[in-house]
Amino acid sequence: MTSSTRDKMIAGAADLMSRGGVNATSMRDVVRHTATPRGSISHHFPDGKRQLIAEAVVFAGKQVSIPLEKAMSERGVIGGLRAFVASWRRRLEATGFEAGCPVLAVAVDRYVGEVSDKDDDTAQRHLLDLADGVFADWQQIMHTALLREGLAAERAERLATLVVASIEGTVAMCRASRSAAALDQVQEELETVLAAALARTAK
Template sequence: MLSSTKEKMIAGAADLISRQGVAATSLRDVVHHTGTPRGSLAHHFPGGKQQMLEEAVAYADHAVAGPLADLLHTHGPVEGLLAFIAWWQHVLEVSDFEAGCPVLAVAIEQGSVMDTLGDEEVGARERLRLLVHGAFSSWQGIFAGSLVKAGVEDERAKSLAALVVASVEGTVAMCRAARSREPLDSVTRELHAILKLTLQQVPTSEKNE
């Protein structure tokens, strides 16, 4: 449960960005979407849209990292990934395939971010880039760690983690375009097969408890 007006606004900004992108999401849109007082903008976001974007990306990073880490810890890399993808399928279907990943939306729109923000602050675009990179790296690190714990060699685990994150992120976008979960179902089958084969090839002596 969101405990403050600011948290509600950040979550609302992330939701809007996931649906309509950065350029189409204004501060006024966030106020309307969240039902919060317009005066809260200046109080909670003195840095304007730039600050809200940065905090929305950080929020989205943690919103994905938490469930991903929990599912992998509980179920292991193969079943944990399937459960995580099922979570994404639920997000897509509940939103009628309108909601995607706000982090990916910011990454795609980096070229237009400064047009939206203006030239008011040097380094604004770079800060957003680093936040997006940090989110993707965090998710990859979580998944790679689960594979290493299951006995997969470190470099192989990193490569597979990059494949998984890229596949899920890209396929979520494909599902939104198709208004169907079929692309994600297809990619899930392939990822499942690759991970099962990888873990079958791990010597028993290499598997960590």
């Protein structure tokens, strides 16, 4: 059992969470989904499902934050937004609108542990803290990019929150409608709002 097995299980858990939520993602499902040995569960995740789900949240967060930060640095706020939206569009379309955001799944799906779990409430609080941290990280990346282009800190903070909240909610809407139309509409409006805010800083 190598570290690649562990990584594969974490990525697989994140994928399953994005499709069916936290409670529909069992350790058995992860093993089946990733074609990994069942014995690898206790070896790599001695604290069981709660540990695997927690690490999947962190993994999912980085899968977005690393390319988002790169896009914001290289393309600016508007170009970074377009890259952010495009990455979600690709994800939705590649999975037939079956998969959304695993971090959002943690935020809306109350954790129910497995038999070995001793305290679901503690695990729930920990997972919510992790999800909150991921959203805050995405907001901070956007906030930093807006500051770099001249926006005042308070306005940049509000707009960063608007962008992250809008995209996360729209991804859920797209899954329900099985269409990227809402994502296209929200992108257009966000670009209008951001462009107007940035234009005022140039005066």
